[in-house]
Amino acid sequence: MSAAPNRRLVAVVLLVPMVVALVLWAFAWPAARMTPRDLPVGVAGSAPAADQLQRQLEQRDGAFEIHRYDSETAARTAIEDRAVYGAVVATAKGPELLTASAAGPVVAQLLHEAVTASAPAGTAVPVTDVVAAPAADPRGSVLGASILPLAIAGMAAGSAVTLLRLRGGRAASALIGVAALVGVVATALTDSWLGVITGDWWSEVGALGLTVLAVGAPVAGLAALIGPAGIGLGALLMVLVGNPFSGVTSAPELLPQPVGAIGQLLPPGAGGSLLRSVAFFDGHAAGGAVLTLALWAVLGLTAVIIGGRRRAPAPDAPEAAAEGGPPPGGGRPPPKGGVPPPGGGGGG
Structure with a gap:
């Protein structure tokens, strides 16, 4: 009789450490292996000075993806368009570094260290x-911390729709409504109040709301198709994998591969990239992130509608009887006292 409880005890003792190990791996391993991998960087200026700068950067094998530009103006434009994270310009006085802390303070610091190390000893690199990142968030910590709450908001929306047994169009409308309201509230807090994002207000609302919808709709869709287990699967995908793989606190190119690429295909990573683009770069390089989020949202809403049709509840016979309809066996409903009317019902 004690075999089953003992098995459950062993399962708990083994399962909890495995879950902890999985969480530590997902969150700690990418951070511990952070280093540039094909990080897009520009080199501007005329030869041979620019060629020498390029060779110095290429000595760090596989660290940088070099883009050449004819002038400092062209390099600045590439940074503003999010084509590169920064650029080294060959000038008559020596190398000059152009960065974009709004694209990632960690990357800007890394580029400064790399260029300073390759410059002649004692040479100051302007x-x-x-x-620049906003003065209210110079290290980008608030923007980096904003993606997890968005993922949790999406998880909460998908779970609530499931637990409240909303189906089909009602479930889809609830998910869209929640995402829109979260977008407005989050933008009011981060832009209007804290000032940590500084782009077009309604574009930021759209980015934040679409991120929430791209998380919540798949969670609700999985639950509609496979039951409550879909909520757990959605949490595993969106929070345990999507958040640490997003690269929003650093850059996708600093994470081990293919972690960085996988993160950009999931809503937290795509949402972080989209928010950074609309908040600081006038929407440049936002197309890929919008497409990724839209695909997740559409697939999730489609699953919600299909699952709602498959799992539509059958009519409740007691409720029909309470509303005055005939009982399941036909005939007239008995009076309140429970005694059948004379000559009625089913006598013989």
Whole structure:
């Protein structure tokens, strides 16, 4: 009789450490292996000085993806368009570094260290922050921390729709409504109040709301198709994998591969990239992230509608009787006292 409880005890003792190990792996391993991998960087200026700068950067095998530009102006434009994270410009006085702390303070610091290390000893490298992070969040910590709450909001929306047994069009409308309201509230807090994002207000609302919808709709869709287990699967995908793989606190190119690429295909990573684009870069390089989020949202809403049709509840016979309809066996409903009327019902 004690075999089953003992098995459950062993299962709990083994399962909890495995879950902890999985969580630590997902969150700690990418951070511990952070280093540039094909990080897009520009080199501007005329030869041979620019060629020498390029060779110095290429000595760090596989760290940088070099883009050449004819002038400092062209390099600045590339940074503003999010084509590169920064650029080294060959000038008559020596190398000059152009960065964009709004694209990632960690990357800007890494570029400064790399260029300073490759410069002649004692040479000061001037640094120009082309697209600076807002003064209210110079280290980008608030923006980096904003993606997890958005993922949790999406999870909460998908779970609530499931637990409240909303189906089909009602479930889809609830998910869209929640996402829109979260977008407005989150933008009011981060832009209007805290000032940590500084782009077009309604574009930020759209980015935040679409991120929430791209998380919540798949969670509700999985639950509609496979039952409550879909909520757990959605949490595993969106929070346990999507958040640490997003690269929003650093850059996708700093994470081990293919972690960085996988993260950008999931809503938290795509949402972080989209928010950064609309908040600081006038929407440049936002197309891929919008497409990714839209695909997740459409697939999730489609699953919600299909699952609602498959799992539509059958009519409740007691409720029909209470509303005055005939009982399941036909005939007239008995009076309140429970005694059948004379000559009625089913006598013989």
